[in-house]
Amino acid sequence: MTYIHRSLERKFLKMSHAFKVVMVTGARQVGKSTMLKHLAQDSGRTYVSMDDGDVRELANRDPKLFFQMYQPPVLIDEVQKAPALFEQIKILCDESEERGRFWLTGSQSKKLMKQAGDSLAGRIGILKMYSLSAKELEGRPDDIPDSYSLSSLLQRKKALPDNNILDVYSRIWEGGMPDMISMDAEIRREYWNSYIDAYLMRDAVDDNGILDTEGFRKFLRACAAFSGELVNYNDLGSAAGVSGSTAKEWAKVLQTMGIIFLLEPYYNNELKRMIKTPKLYFCDTGLCAFLSSWTSRDTLLNGAASGHYLENYVVSEMLRNSSYGEKKVNLNFYRDTNQKEIDLVLEMDGQLHPFEIKRAASPDPKAIRAFSLLAKSGKEIGSGGIICMAAKPFPINADNNLIPVNLL
Structure with missing residues (x-):
């Protein structure tokens, strides 16, 4: 290979x-x-x-x-x-x-x-x-953007084809495990079954002392079902037949194993009435799709959860960018007690860059209305926008743009 x-x-x-x-x-x-x-x-x-x-x-x-x-x-x-x-x-x-x-x-x-x-x-x-990113799979250079301005996005676009929803959802469904490149659907299923049995369940027992392997397996599936949502340990525990406190401990185990990560809400002393509950995402969307029994790219693309999977994919790609890059970058999301939410807030060089994530090619510009709430943070607000299925970058206003998913 x-x-x-x-x-x-x-x-x-x-x-x-x-x-x-x-x-x-x-x-x-x-x-x-x-x-x-x-x-x-x-x-x-x-x-x-x-x-x-x-x-x-x-x-x-x-x-x-x-x-x-x-x-x-x-x-x-x-x-x-x-x-x-x-x-x-x-x-x-x-x-x-x-x-x-x-x-x-x-x-x-x-x-x-x-x-x-x-x-x-x-x-x-x-x-x-982490498992392979879209950039690594495509052989693209490690060109983590310093800016999400329109001029920067247009420059990045020159080296790439137009955004394509089929390509994006192929990436989401397949995931990024190196051994799985070019596997067909049947062998892919067997790989994931073996991966869960030979690695995840064994590590759960050997390294973490978990004896209820059937409950832990149910918990893993429950996490996949709740991916992209605010963590509710009681609900996760109920799905696995265990207590909320056990679910919290098991979530820490999956974090430690590099299977899931919890995205913390943005918070500082200037912002009031903020929630403090994290959101749950999978590090590899292919494993998440397998656990939720999405048997092909097209069933996932047309399924009710396709928006959640796109959000998980975008956040996990940004996680890779921030981990591998030269600059210190913090990733959070914004949600207050009035249910106002921003899907992703990237803090870099003292600026906050807000992003919404939408499956549409022409999302409603009103999706960025919550961005103004960050002004109360006392931080400078940098360029951001809506990460979506638009074919090319397009301005929403002076500071925000439609950002094709494949430009991440």
């Missing part, structure tokens, strides 16, 4: 020049190992995987001997399976000023983050990887 360049490569290599240890975490099968092995080609860096039982046993029994056999610079795959290595990595870091000596991958878990943070504080940079 041809290697697909990842937007995270730039930041990873930069951090490898700054930190002695760099670790890439993320959900299972998103491409962590593939990226690091690609970057390590022709570098003389040793590769070792903790999936090998004999190697793993040595690493946990005798870390000193392990590093005599696998000397830095080294790439250690699935490091969460050999927690005894962290203390020895710390010792080796303190013996040398060399940067980038240790490249690590780890499937995301609370235990792994605690082990790495406790042992390697000040020595390690940690990055999170």
Whole structure:
């Protein structure tokens, strides 16, 4: 299979020049190992995987001997399976000023983050990887926009075809797992079944001590059904046959595993009467669609939930942009106790950029009326608009535009 360049490569290599240890975490099968092995080609860096039982046993029994056999610079795959290595990595870091000596991958878990943070504080940079973005799948450069002005959007449009709803919903339904590229619908179903059984359920039991696997499986499906909505733990728990408090704990587990993320509402001291309940989204829309039994792109496109899936897709693409980019970016949404809402608020360089997300090609310009509520925040309001199925960028007013989904 041809290697697909990842937007995270730039930041990873930069951090490898700054930190002695760099670790890439993320959900299972998103491409962590593939990226690091690609970057390590022709570098003389040793590769070792903790999936090998004999190697793993040595690493946990005798870390000193392990590093005599696998000397830095080294790439250690699935490091969460050999927690005894962290203390020895710390010792080796303190013996040398060399940067980038240790490249690590780890499937995301609370235990792994605690082990790495406790042992390697000040020595390690940690990055999170998601499944493939639309830009990565299309081979486009990592061109995260500095501006959402009309001139900037028109410039970006020059290199891209017109927006197309069929292409967008193909991306949404297929998701971005690297192993699933070019799979047909039948094999895709089997992949997701295997992914849930072999990874998600096993990690739920082994890493998080969840014994009610059937309840957890129902909870996973319930999260897919509630994707794009305000979190209600009682409703999620009821769907899975567990209490609201258990549902809250299980949601944290899925967050830690990199399966879902909770988008927090925007809040500052200048804004009153704001809600504080987050919204639930899936990191990969393909998994979400599978869990909700959407068997094809067209059934999803024509289904009642198609708007929710578009919103999930846009928010997850923006999440990737903000994670991989150079600038510090905060993503939130706005909702007050009067039910006034803005789907997405991006804070960058001291400005707030508001966005609505609509499935229409010609959405009603009135959809941006709530944007004015951000003026009370005390922050400067930057360009924004309606992210939609418009073929090309088009101005709504001086500050806001129709933004084709494929320009993200």
